[in-house]
Amino acid sequence: MGKILLCMGKCAEEPFFMEKICVNLYSVEELCYCLLKNAYLVDQEIMDGRLEEWLTEECGLQDLAAELGEMAKDGCTVGSYAGAILEYVGYGAPETRQQAIETMEEGRDLSLYEKRKSRADYLAGHKRYTSALRSYGSLLEELPEAEKTLRARILHNQGVVYAQMFRFRSAAQCFREAFECGGGDEEYVSFLAANRMRMEETEYVDFAAEGGQKHELTLEVEKIMEDAAKEFEGTEESRMLFTLGVCREENYSVSYYDETERIVHVLKEHYREITAE
Numbered sequence: 001m002g003k004i005l006l007c008m009g010k011c012a013e014e015p016f017f018m019e020k021i022c023v024n025l026y027s028v029e030e031l032c033y034c035l036l037k038n039a040y041l042v043d044q045e046i047m048d049g050r051l052e053e054w055l056t057e058e059c060g061l062q063d064l065a066a067e068l069g070e071m072a073k074d075g076c077t078v079g080s081y082a083g084a085i086l087e088y089v090g091y092g093a094p095e096t097r098q099q100a101i102e103t104m105e106e107g108r109d110l111s112l113y114e115k116r117k118s119r120a121d122y123l124a125g126h127k128r129y130t131s132a133l134r135s136y137g138s139l140l141e142e143l144p145e146a147e148k149t150l151r152a153r154i155l156h157n158q159g160v161v162y163a164q165m166f167r168f169r170s171a172a173q174c175f176r177e178a179f180e181c182g183g184g185d186e187e188y189v190s191f192l193a194a195n196r197m198r199m200e201e202t203e204y205v206d207f208a209a210e211g212g213q214k215h216e217l218t219l220e221v222e223k224i225m226e227d228a229a230k231e232f233e234g235t236e237e238s239r240m241l242f243t244l245g246v247c248r249e250e251n252y253s254v255s256y257y258d259e260t261e262r263i264v265h266v267l268k269e270h271y272r273e274i275t276a277e
Helices: 028-037 050-057 062-073 078-089 094-109 112-125 129-142 148-164 168-180 185-198 201-209 212-233 236-249 253-275
Strands: 016-018 023-025
Touching: 016 028, 016 050, 023 028, 028 078, 028 094, 050 062, 062 078, 078 094, 112 129, 112 148, 129 148, 129 253, 148 168, 148 185, 168 185, 185 201, 185 212, 201 212, 212 236, 236 253
Parallel strands: none
Antiparallel strands: 016 023
């Protein structure tokens, strides 16, 4: 049997909105979960008093709220503030709590722009692609021109999101801009790969030939494509496509078209999910 977890306080009727990860919380346990899983996003904003008010009025945890209020007045760090919550609830293993606290302390040195990038990266990592693109876009608009290195990193990650959405033309543009902002071979390889995915083979060959001194990187792209094809060969999807091909060649039209329609429907639903708000 697993360990029984006793909930503290009560479930809130009005949630606490944690802006950094765009989520509503209804209990102190949910708060602790978010603190552990998103430690790199937690900053001084959590100490603005709203959380203490919510813990008091919605969760009935006056003692914890009072302790946090005193800590904030004394100028505690965000790590110790969040650590007090985790310790009070007893949520997570001690080493996990300590690691989260250390992550929060390290985040104190990040600039506002780096923290905003972390938030966009979080959204992208959880396949909230539309929200991630909006976050990357607004950040790029406000980022000072001097922040060329950070701009290149943001553009690269933005390109990755576009590629995940099969928007390879937009992905290629992002990778190209990232390269022009001071990025290295990784950005140029990504730029080539995105164009490789969107162009006909003859068009891509002509395009790649224009690269001149970057010709050696086109070979790296081809190696990546070959490795990906070999990896795909052993998958269930590959076997399924092979079976469909056999059905089509042997004129099992009903099986072929029914299964094709089913697969297309699944893919459409998946794409709607990853492009939703």
